[in-house]
Amino acid sequence: MTQFDFDDPPASPLAWMEAWFAEGDALDVPNPNAMYLATVDADGTPSVRTVLRRGFDKRGVVFYTNYESRKSLAMIASGRASVLFHWDQTDRQIRIEGRISQVEPEVSDAYFAARHPESQLGAWASQQSKSLSNRSQFEQEVEAMRVKFSGAPVPRPPFWGGYRVSLDAVEIWQGHPHRLHDRVRWTASDEDGFAATRLYP
C-alpha cells in the first residue's frame, strides 16, 4: 500500500486521497466507494445517509441523486455538506467538508446514459424522500415510465443529476493499535493551495 508521511504531509491531499480511493476500490467489499453524506436542513437538523462516490478530482467528490430529495433541499439551503469515507479493512478514514454545486449537465447526462435501463426508469419514477403509500404504487409508476419511453433511450430526468462537494477541508486518519492513530487535516487556502496541520488523534 502507498505510504505517506503524517509528519511531513504533502502540500495537497489529492494524491493521498487518490491512492486511498484506489486502494479502497480494490478491497473485496460490496460498495468500497460508499460514502456518508452529512447535511444540515434549513431548520438546523443534521442528517446523514450513504451515497456512492462516482467521481473525484481537485474540484471535489461527485455523487448522483435526486435534486428534489431531502439531502438536496438541505444542500440548497446551506450550500454545504460533509462527506466521510471509512474502510474498516485498512483502518482508514477520510473526511471532507465543502461547498456543494451541481455537476455540469453534460456530465450528468453521460453518467445517466451509462446506467442500467431499469435504474433509469427508477430515477424517473422515484420522488425520492417523498411519502409513498405502498410498493405497488412505485412499481406501477416504473411501469408507466416504461410505457412512456417505450424502448427509446431514456433521457436524464431534469430533477436528477450529480453534485460535487468541494475540498474546503480534508482530514486523513490512519488507525494504529492502542488508539495511537495518525491524523492530518488540510484546509484550502486559495484556488489551488492547502495548509496541512497534524492533529492529535
Ligand SMILES: Cc1cc2nc3c(=O)[nH]c(=O)nc-3n(C[C@H](O)[C@H](O)[C@H](O)COP(=O)(O)O)c2cc1C
Ligand atoms: C450502499 C448504498 C448506496 C447508496 N447510494 C446512493 C446514491 O448514490 N445516491 C442516492 O441518491 N442514494 C443512495 N443511497 C440511498 C441513500 O442512502 C438515501 O436513502 C436516499 O438518497 C434518500 O436520502 P435523503 O432522503 O436524505 O435525500 C444509497 C444507499 C446505500 C445503502
